[in-house]
Amino acid sequence: MSHTPASVHRISRVRQIFRTPLLDLLRGRLIDPVIAIDFQSILAACGLPLPITDLVADVIRRTRLWRSEKSDVASELVSHFAEGLHTGVSPEEILANFGDPRRAARLIRRAKLRNRSLSWHVCRFICFSFLAICLFYGLLAVYYYSGKPAPSVDYIAQLNQPILATPVKQRAWPLYRQVILDLSLTSPAQSDYNGEFSRMLDARPGSKRWPALQAWLVQHRADIDLLHRAADQPQLGFVLGPGGSADDPAIFPGQPLSRVTPMYDVAMPILNPIREFARILSADAEAACDLGDRVRFLRDMCSLFQLTNQTLQHPSLVAQLVSAGIRAITYDQLGRALSSSHVSMFTDIDLRDLAHQLIGPQVAADLFDLNDERIFFHDIIQHMYTISSLGGGHLTPQGFQLVNRMTSFPQQAVPLRTLAAVVEPASLILIASRDQILHRYDHFIDQAQSLLHQPLRQADWATWNQELNSLKQISLSTIHNYPIGNFLPSFSRTAVTAERCLGLRDGLLCAIALESYRRHHDGHYPASLDALTPSLLPSIPVDRITGGPVHYILHDNHPIIYSLGDDHIDNQGTPPIKYPYNAAQWNSHNPSLGDWILYPDPSDTPRIEN
Amino acid sequence: MRVERELMRGAGPAAILRLLEPGERYGYELVRLLERQSNGVLAMGQSTLYPLLYNLQAKGLIAARIDRTQGPRPRKYYRLTDKGKRQLARDRQQWEALSAAMSKIGVIPA
Numbered sequence: 001m002s003h004t005p006a007s008v009h010r011i012s013r014v015r016q017i018f019r020t021p022l023l024d025l026l027r028g029r030l031i032d033p034v035i036a037i038d039f040q041s042i043l044a045a046c047g048l049p050l051p052i053t054d055l056v057a058d059v060i061r062r063t064r065l066w067r068s069e070k071s072d073v074a075s076e077l078v079s080h081f082a083e084g085l086h087t088g089v090s091p092e093e094i095l096a097n098f099g100d101p102r103r104a105a106r107l108i109r110r111a112k113l114r115n116r117s118l119s120w121h122v123c124r125f126i127c128f129s130f131l132a133i134c135l136f137y138g139l140l141a142v143y144y145y146s147g148k149p150a151p152s153v154d155y156i157a158q159l160n161q162p163i164l165a166t167p168v169k170q171r172a173w174p175l176y177r178q179v180i181l182d183l184s185l186t187s188p189a190q191s192d193y194n195g196e197f198s199r200m201l202d203a204r205p206g207s208k209r210w211p212a213l214q215a216w217l218v219q220h221r222a223d224i225d226l227l228h229r230a231a232d233q234p235q236l237g238f239v240l241g242p243g244g245s246a247d248d249p250a251i252f253p254g255q256p257l258s259r260v261t262p263m264y265d266v267a268m269p270i271l272n273p274i275r276e277f278a279r280i281l282s283a284d285a286e287a288a289c290d291l292g293d294r295v296r297f298l299r300d301m302c303s304l305f306q307l308t309n310q311t312l313q314h315p316s317l318v319a320q321l322v323s324a325g326i327r328a329i330t331y332d333q334l335g336r337a338l339s340s341s342h343v344s345m346f347t348d349i350d351l352r353d354l355a356h357q358l359i360g361p362q363v364a365a366d367l368f369d370l371n372d373e374r375i376f377f378h379d380i381i382q383h384m385y386t387i388s389s390l391g392g393g394h395l396t397p398q399g400f401q402l403v404n405r406m407t408s409f410p411q412q413a414v415p416l417r418t419l420a421a422v423v424e425p426a427s428l429i430l431i432a433s434r435d436q437i438l439h440r441y442d443h444f445i446d447q448a449q450s451l452l453h454q455p456l457r458q459a460d461w462a463t464w465n466q467e468l469n470s471l472k473q474i475s476l477s478t479i480h481n482y483p484i485g486n487f488l489p490s491f492s493r494t495a496v497t498a499e500r501c502l503g504l505r506d507g508l509l510c511a512i513a514l515e516s517y518r519r520h521h522d523g524h525y526p527a528s529l530d531a532l533t534p535s536l537l538p539s540i541p542v543d544r545i546t547g548g549p550v551h552y553i554l555h556d557n558h559p560i561i562y563s564l565g566d567d568h569i570d571n572q573g574t575p576p577i578k579y580p581y582n583a584a585q586w587n588s589h590n591p592s593l594g595d596w597i598l599y600p601d602p603s604d605t606p607r608i609e610n
Numbered sequence: 611m612r613v614e615r616e617l618m619r620g621a622g623p624a625a626i627l628r629l630l631e632p633g634e635r636y637g638y639e640l641v642r643l644l645e646r647q648s649n650g651v652l653a654m655g656q657s658t659l660y661p662l663l664y665n666l667q668a669k670g671l672i673a674a675r676i677d678r679t680q681g682p683r684p685r686k687y688y689r690l691t692d693k694g695k696r697q698l699a700r701d702r703q704q705w706e707a708l709s710a711a712m713s714k715i716g717v718i719p720a
Contacts (some may be wrong), residue, residue, distance in 0.1 A: 046683075059657075076637060076686050080656055083638035097655050104657030111664030241640070 005380035018117060035526050038067065046078040049091045055101060056081070062105030069112050087337025100486050117227050137425065144425035147386040147396045155379045156241035163239055173245055175230035176277065179223050180251045182282075185273045194492055201279045205290045217287050224284055227277055231303035236310040238270050246270070271322045274311055278304060278326040282333045289337045293369035294345040296339060298353075304330040315372040321494070324367055324501050331504045332601065334358075338511045339558065339600035355512045358505050364498030365452035370491065374445050377487055378438065380406075384483065388429060393434030395427045395482075403486060430479050445466065448491040454587045456499045459546055461492035499544050500584050506541035506550060507561040507598025513537045514552075514559050525559055528552065546587060550598060561599040566591035575602040618654065623703040624669075625652050627694055630672060634689035637663065644651055663688055671697050 039060050040208055043053045056077045060070050062152045089339035090376040098104070168174065184190050190197045200216060203209035217224065238245045246252060246269040285300035287293075304326065311323035334354065337343065346354070361367055384399030400420070432440070444467070452461040478485050510529060513536035518525055527551045528531060529540045540549040543563045553560050553573040565583030566589075576582045576594035580602035583594045621661060629643050637659060645653040652684045655660070666672045671694035678684040690698065 075684060076660065077656070079636070079683050080638045080660075083636075083681060087642075099657030101657070104655075104661070107657065107661030108664065111661040111668060112667035115664055240687055287701030462686075 018119065039070040039157060042071060042074045042078060046082065048078060048081055048085070049093060050090055052081050052208070055095060055098060057444060059101045059105045059108070061111065062102060063109040065109060065112050072188070073112070074109055101184055127570050140428055141425040144394070144428055145397060147266070149383050149385060149396050151382040151400050151513075153382060153389065155375050156244075156421070159375075160240050160244070163235060166235040166237060167180070168237075170233050172230040172233035173237040173239075175226050175233070176273065177245075177248070179226050179277070179333050180273050182223050182226075183220065185276050186251050186253070190276070198279075201276075201283045203283070204286065205558055213283055215282055224280065227281060228299055228303045231281075231310065232305040233310075236313045238314060240315070244320070256525070271319060271529045272312075274307065275322055275325065278307055278329050281307065282329045285337070288468075289340060289342050292342050292345050293352065294347075297345075300349060300511070301330065301334060301354065301357070304333070315375065317370070317373045317376075317494070320368050320372070321497065324497050327501050328504065330418070331501070331508055334508055335504070335511065335600050338515060343515060346515075348519065351512050353515050355509055358509055358512075361455055361505070363455065364495045364502070365449060367492075367501065368452055368494050370416050370449045370452070370556060374442065377483075378440055380481060380487060381434060381438060385437075387434075392436060395431050397421075397424060400427075407486065427482075429478075431482050432480050437481065440481060441488065444488055451504050452491070452495055452498070455544060456495050457545055459495065462587075463494065463529055465490055465492055468507060496584075496586065499586070500581070503544045503563060503584065503596065503598050506544070509537065509541060510550065510552065510561045511559065511599045525554055525557070531594045545584070545596065551595070559599070560597060563596040563598060564592055565596045567593055569593070571595045575595065618652070618658075621652060622654060622658070623697070625668060626662060626666060627671060627690060627698040627701065630688060630694070631691045631698060634675075634687040636687050640665060640686045640688070666694070670694075
């Protein structure tokens with residue numbers, strides 16, 4: 001009962017080392033290099049009764065071990081049964097004593113696996129781990145790709161409600177639309193900022209284009225009157241969304257809505273024409289002032305103020321920035337009129353009315369309401385995420401596509417798209433849920449809105465910006481808050497814009513009060529602004545940079561109202577020489593020397609070199 | 611009398627280690643010794659013995675060698691390792707403590 005030579009095999013030293021259990025290897029012992037490679041050969045050659053060889057074969061097959069291990073076990077069992085038979089035990093008794101072959105196979109397999117080498121166990125662990133990860137990721141992918149955004153709030157309908165509730169006759173947009181058509185304001189030539197039309201609107205008396213501007217204003221008197229009528233309407237009346245006012249090929253040719261989300265297209269189409277309306281009205285006011293036409297000037301001013309307010313009705317931060325821009329144009333125009341020789345054309349009542357139109361906003365939050373931005377973001381999120389159910393709603397493939405379209409991400413090549421499709425399900429783990437994103441975003445917006453309610457000199461925008469910047473750098477936090485980092489702008493610049501605007505407004509209020517004082521004091525200005533309160537000014541406006549009262553000085557008997565600027569040094573109303581408005585900074589690391597001139601236009605005052 | 615499987619799970623390895631203490635033995639020899647020396651109480655079928663031997667081997671408590679010189683078929687001899695000897699010493703202490711405790715509470719007559 002010996003093995004046939006064919007059934008015995010000597011394995012190589014490398015395989016011998018690989019198959020030796022680690023502990024044996026450490027002890028310097030290797031497994032037997034002479035192994036039978038085929039357990040069936042062993043059974044065929046063993047000479048045991050058939051029922052016993054069948055039993056051994058059954059057990060060995062069930063173990064599903066390596067061939068060498070099977071041979072090893074077969075050899076041992078054969079030896080065992082042969083010993084039993086040799087001692088006189090009957091085959092039936094031996095079979096009965098063996099026990100359950102299935103259980104034996106299971107236990108043998110388990111024990112033999114434990115005897116395998118460490119490298120095999122490591123490989124098995126890695127393979128099982130990899131398979132487990134693949135399975136988990138596969139389930140994740142199924143969950144990810146089965147999710148679809150289900151927008152539940154129609155923000156467009158909500159925002160359109162007050163517009164549609166207003167009678168068409170009280171809406172400004174139909175009249176503005178007519179002006180746009182008459183003047184072709186959305187044509188490439190008219191909307192080009194460097195074009196002749198744009199340059200003409202910036203013309204000042206005595207400049208090369210001034211005669212052309214005057215002629216143009218006369219020629220388009222009817223359209224300017226139409227602008228006044230439109231500005232008089234209580235409601236801007238620009239119907240938002242698909243099928244709304246922007247879906248108008250006659251005035252917005254070649255500007256099809258992107259259809260990314262309904263809210264995404266809200267801001268864009270209307271704002272350029274509105275800015276042009278403001279510039280036309282300002283140009284008309286300039287011409288009126290030049291001619292000493294008081295009524296026309298005041299009419300233009302009134303329309304500019306109303307256009308500012310109408311623009312604020314348009315729900316987007318960009319519209320609010322445009323509104324602030326129109327406000328700056330209006331202040332600039334009024335400041336030039338007040339500092340010109342034509343100031344005498346205004347009656348005392350005119351000055352009072354102008355002052356009344358100026359007062360109102362005190363802090364940046366009066367010019368900027370971040371709730372529009374919040375609605376915009378919430379709308380994007382509801383088009384990116386599933387509904388807030390299990391786990392708070394997750395990002396969807398449509399969400400990634402939407403971001404790519406909004407950020408004009410270039411079309412990806414097929415391999416990259418495939419890679420993205422494989423990687424995207426990981427967003428379920430890496431990117432915050434819908435609830436978390438909205439909560440975090442609302443936290444940012446609430447904080448920013450609170451900061452806008454504070455004077456900029458007191459508001460801690462540095463911490464807010466630091467927190468925001470941490471979401472824009474390359475880090476896990478950035479990935480986790482991916483939608484916020486993409487869509488949340490820094491509102492500290494918005495606060496600066498608002499404070500600069502309000503500072504110029506403060507200067508104009510002082511200038512109007514000073515003019516009123518001068519008229520009733522034989523052409524003399526007061527020695528200090530204190531003389532204006534409370535009869536002409538309720539109180540002296542605050543220097544928005546230092547927190548003290550604004551400063552006042554007479555230069556060639558012309559009043560200058562100024563803030564000390566970011567250097568907090570009184571330069572006697574002298575602005576920085578190169579960029580006068582560089583003094584209007586808050587807590588900058590390198591403050592410009594010079595004052596921030598609130599009135600008149602700093603181009604009319606001597607400057608200080610930094 | 612045969613011991614229940616749960617009890618055998620604790621007693622089997624200790625019994626095997628003890629049987630290997632004097633010197634190396636092969637599988638069938640162990641089966642017979644277990645049966646004879648325990649009066650059949652610790653007798654275990656081959657389906658239990660060999661997995662038990664492989665497990666003890668995996669734990670490094672016993673080691674095996676194949677002897678092709680004795681008889682017509684190779685025999686696999688198992689022997690106690692140093693680790694196995696230490697384990698046997700620990701098992702012995704534990705069984706003594708267990709036996710004493712069982713005796714004290716009257717499970718085993720004193």
